[in-house]
Amino acid sequence: MxxxxxxxxxxxxxxxxxxxxxxxxxxxxxxxxxxxxxxxxxxxxxxxxxxxxxxxxIRKCQLCGGLSESEICEICLDENRQNGQLCVVLHPKDIFTIEEIGDFGGKYKVIEVLEKIDFTAFKNHIQENHIQEIIFAFSPTLANDAIMLFIEDKLQDLDLTFSKIAQGVPTGIGLENIDQLSLLRAFTSRVKL
Ligand SMILES: [Zn+2]
The missing domain is CATH 1.10.8.420 (RecR Domain 1)
Known part of the structure; x- marks a missing residue:
């Protein structure tokens, strides 16, 4: 029936x-x-x-892993964004969140799956952009802390300082759910790793 x-x-x-x-x-x-x-x-x-x-x-930028409509995204191509800082995020959408604040003038790297990181390409990206500081923009969880340490360890042969965004980022909350002022504060008061 x-x-x-x-x-x-x-x-x-x-x-x-x-x-x-x-x-x-x-x-x-x-x-x-x-x-x-x-x-x-x-x-x-x-x-x-x-x-x-x-x-x-829409595809992923071959250099940073952010979203792009061409092979290399506008941020990676932008020569004015050479301030020696590289912001590492866990998801392409986190770039939107940080770009909305408009305060960060460096480059990005998206780490979606830890096991899939091509560290040779990552290191090239760092060297080509003359990066001196890696800023991890992750929400604070134990798992994310482990990811930071893992990446820091893999990049230890390069001359870099490592920091992570700090205050105002509540535990276990995705970046897109943090208000802009808190995220801006978290950026400026980032702590050395
Ligand atoms: Zn890019």
Whole structure:
């Protein structure tokens, strides 16, 4: 026997697809599916088009691992950002957070998966940009502290100082959830490792 749900295959396929997005539960997925397929079809098409463009054009910068629409991102190409500092973050989206403050004038390196870090390329990136200070912009957790120590150890043959952002960063909170003033303070009052 056909159930009502079975007659709405396209709708529930959309719900199921949306549910796979991070932090979207079943209820939100149903709400979004209704909104997209019934309430605002124009918005839905706009979103579909944006998704298609994003898939086609967005990639990771070959040097820093941040998001880019070309092989090398604007920040890596920017010769004015040669202040000797390299900010290490755990996710490309953390670059947005720090760039929004607008106070950091150095380069970045994204460390998404510790095991996948190519330290030869990382060291080249450091040397080519004349980096003297590595700033870890991680939220304070034991696991993140271990990552910092691991990286510091791997880079110890280079002449570098290491620091991490400090006060105002609550334990276990992602960078994007910290208000800008706290993050700015955390940057300026960073501590040596
Ligand atoms: Zn880059």
């Amino acid at each position: 056909k159930t009502y749900k079975n007659t709405l295959n396209y709708f529930f396929a959309l719900v199921e697809a949306l549910e796979q997005l991070p932090s979207i539960g079943k209820k939100s997925a149903q709400k979004m599916a209704y909104s997209l397929s019934v309430e605002d079809k124009y918005l839905a098409l706009k979103i579909a088009h944006s998704i298609e463009n994003a898939i086609d054009h």
